[in-house]
Amino acid sequence: MKVSLEWLRELVDIDRSVAELAETLTRGGIEVEDVENLNKGFEKVVIGEIVSLTKHPDADRLWVCVVNVGQEVVTIVTGAQNLLVGDRIPVALVGSTLPNELSIRKSKLRGVVSQGMLCSREELLLDATVGLDRSAEGILVLPHEAPIGENFGKYLGREDSVLDLELYPNRPDCLAMVNVAREVASLTGKKPHLSKWTEQNQVLSLPTASDLRIIIENEELCWRYAGLVVEDVRIAPSPEWMQRRLKAAGVRPINNIVDITNYCMLEMGQPLHAFDRDKISGDVHVRAAFPGEKVVTLDGIERTLQIDTLLIADDCQPLAVAGVMGGLDSEITKDTKRLMIESAHFSGVSVRRTSRRLGLRSEASNRFEKGIDVYGIVATLGRVCDLLLELGAGRPVALVDVVKNLPAQRQVSLSVEHTSTVLGAELEMAEIRQVLEDLNFKYQEQDGQFEVGIPSYRSDITIEEDLMEEVARLIGYDRIPTTLPQGDLTQGSRTPEQEFRRRLRRAFAQSGMDEVITYTFTRAEADAQWGSAKHSIPLLNPLREELGVMRTSLVPGLLDVAARNVTRRTMNVSIFEIGNTYWGEEQPLQKLPREELRVAGVAVGKNGRHWQNQLVNYDFYYLKGILDRVALEFGLKLEYRPAENQVLLHPGRSADVYLQNQCVGFLGEMHPSLEKTWGLERVVVFELEFAALLARMRQTVRAHSIPRFPGIQRDLAVVVAKDTPAEAVLSKMRKLGGELLQQVEIFDVYRGNPIPDDRKSLAFALRYQSLERTLTDEEVNLLNSRILEGIQQEFGAEWRK
């Protein structure tokens, strides 16, 4: 809502500056988003009179003007050729910044001091309606009545500020100037001057029209409909003051009748519509549209209506879409002689639905949607009458007011004690009384209890808490002290799942991976590829098509991030995300889907080059190492088996990840055939189910004792077929070594000369140790050779001495 300060001053006394008023309103709950100074650029532009005009001594085309600007006389050099002595012209004094951003400074033009600038229309961003015709050739020349020394903005009627109110949905009443005035009055302890704006107006003394019948056929959607009949209509432009106020409110002036309806709407919050009375045949009906019924609206478009659209119609045809837009046929024209001006209630829900459907939203529909004051319907017509007569635009002759449903007048109780308790502030009876007085609410008072009559325009106040807010905002929220809850002490805590998630995130980050957060909606195809098309949930109204389904896998999002970073020349990408995937069990959804937390990672490139470190390729083993390290932190041991999904993953470089014989995810290099789609080469991905990890996580640590007896170390290198899994050899060795083989690790893998192409060398470090005694060399040698024999038999391994 744009509120002209000049207009507001007519309705209430304002005792503070614009900035202070804006602050008062904002702190009182009516947020002022912006204050627009309409005079901006004209602050130091005044009207001057040219006293003398002489040629510049050193320049043919320049004139030296002596100008009387009221308080003083200044010398200004100009290049304009359209001036005469005695002309009244706008003078930008030194220090002005004009609407076109030009700053005026004291200057010297060829040796003559110039103390300002004479302005043209262009410099002031004005159109040809301002000034004499002569102005087109240079400096704007004003009529001779223009008062010397007056601020030019004031002369143009621009000396006004507009407050832009950002209204919450509970305060639609402030879409009316009178209610803004009431609000200002409440917050500043003043009384508004609103005597002209009540139903006690001469309208009530108008006769009921004998020839106009209004029939409300749908009482649910239209509670009250009033029509004002106007004769002797003379269509003309509205007066300058009205146009100025409309423009300040952001409404374009059209003609006196339309302007009056708009003006009264802005003032009273009640939308109005003027019909050409002579184009209404028979009665006025408020009814739902017939199936397939059409109407041509004011914008000339023929619209087919849904059957739940509320219409204003006569006996023959639709006249208007109720609350949304008038019809072209009943529009007023320059020849209109008689009017019916509509002031009515229409259901907000109905208007919203219709205006959305037709794509027509206006100041009027906005007010209906948020709810209008049914009690103000006829009062608004009273204001219309005033203005019609004042402007000589027509003569009100009759009024029809059909009331089907008046909301009950509300009484809300307010207890001083309860209010004090809820706010935590000690309030006195007198304070609350003062608040109710300031709000201009009627009340009765008994034993610390107020029975408050809520005015019809304050539809937001229905319960005691609503009144508490009124009290709080009028006494000021600063009156509420700062305390802490008095109840029992509570222990703050995370659930085990939350704790695990946090630790898991830390573990991945500590392993060198960067955490990312991606959108949970993604492209349908990509999600189908990595997740499950059967389960993914489409959005009805996605922001963009590529954000169309809820993900069932984190991988596509991570691949997108990796690709984006590689495109931007970040060559080492190692990222992970812990986030939900969403699994619908049926299409369309009947119940809430399963939200399954996953952890996934993507790595591509190699670690950054460093003078000391070796380059590490981000390959299968890199991510495997990280997974194992992270798993270890939670006492988990992951197993890797050849991957089942070889469509997405490189068949030779991928694994399914198992935890206690349950598959919990996968790890692998992306299939080379997908590399082009993603614009990534040699990218490794993993995705694991969070819940599976959480369920198997070690809960407590049981300490083992440290062996007291020395261990014996043996290295063993063997050559095996190149496809033999190292893990198979390792587990065979563990089996053969029994308890005494305390640890066995692989420390070298080698292929190449002199090993044949189809074989590889594996080197193991074995550590033998007993908890009970010191082992002898002999028994270790024996055990070691038994292990060697065993793997020789099982894998055809050759001992490499």
Next chain:
Amino acid sequence: MAELAKLGWYRESRLSSLSGDGRLFLWYQSASISFGWVPMDYERVVYLKSEIQRIGEETLRELKELDRQDALQELKVKVLGKKGSLTALLRQMGGLSPEERPMMGQVVNDMRSCLEKAWEERGVELDILALQKRLTTERIDITLPGTCVSRGHHHPLTQVIEEIEDIFLGMGFQIAEGPEIETDYYNFEALNLPKEHPAREMQDSFYITEEILLRTQTSPVQIRTMERLYPALPVKIIAPGKVYRNDDDATHSPMFHQVEGLVVDRGIRMSDLKGILLNFSRQMFGESREIRLRPSFFPFTEPSAEVDVSCMLCGGAGCRLCKGSGWIEILGSGMVHPRVLEMGGYNPQDVTGFAFGMGVERIAMLKFGIEDMRLLFDNDLRFLQQF
């Protein structure tokens, strides 16, 4: 005596040229005392004494020249070992009278301990020299980068959420969660936003079906938590999580994060809300922060308040960040609407509560000076690795 004196003088002068420590001078004194009172085979004694003297001198000289600990050890064996030169002298004492022998033995032993002491000292000297040498040669370029210990980064939003969680955990709050895909009932209706309520327009939602949508706020967790905990008191939770609105520009993202807070108990006051939020603001934005409440509107709170915190950049004087006002809006809050308490199962006659909700992105942007919200979801590693 005169000879001895001469010898003594002579030795003295030799000694002075050997070392400044007078070690042998001491030995000479002890030797002359021994010989001064006992009759002996003068020639032999003189010979042995001069041998001892010679070995002592030579050893000391060599000792001076040695510069390695192992060579020092070698020389020790050569002189003092079982087959060492000084030990050999002891064997030659067989010809001396039984009276002279212990005296001579004493002389050798004195020399021995004198030399051992010299060895020890030379050893220390050599250690010092070696250390000095090591210190002068072992110089590195301390400006080269340190060994690279790779470290990943937490997303700034995660960091902010965890920080918020920690602050509220410290004030005795539990952390609750709820589904991101919600029913219309929990997201709107139970929060006092019936269908067709104009306030629904404030939030453009992503729908899945007419009744199921991506939650537009974390507030549904209020209802779910009350349903779960009823009739327990107090209810004291925060609920962080993802929320969704159909909006995308520099200050809006279609997916973003909120942290909801809810406290329900007997006698909860609006002043308590103020206290908790002041505490939070100071921990989050600095000890000297102040907060102020402004009337506002949320369908599920009454009275409602917008909470501003004094600007963390200018401290309230007014700057670009706070647009000159000195205050920055950080969250919405209010007393839980009686109808919402009822929806959660609690009786508004018995209990009251407050609730608040804050945008994590906004706080992250304020905290880290991020201008465009989209950066938080673009996941450019050059951006993320700053945190």
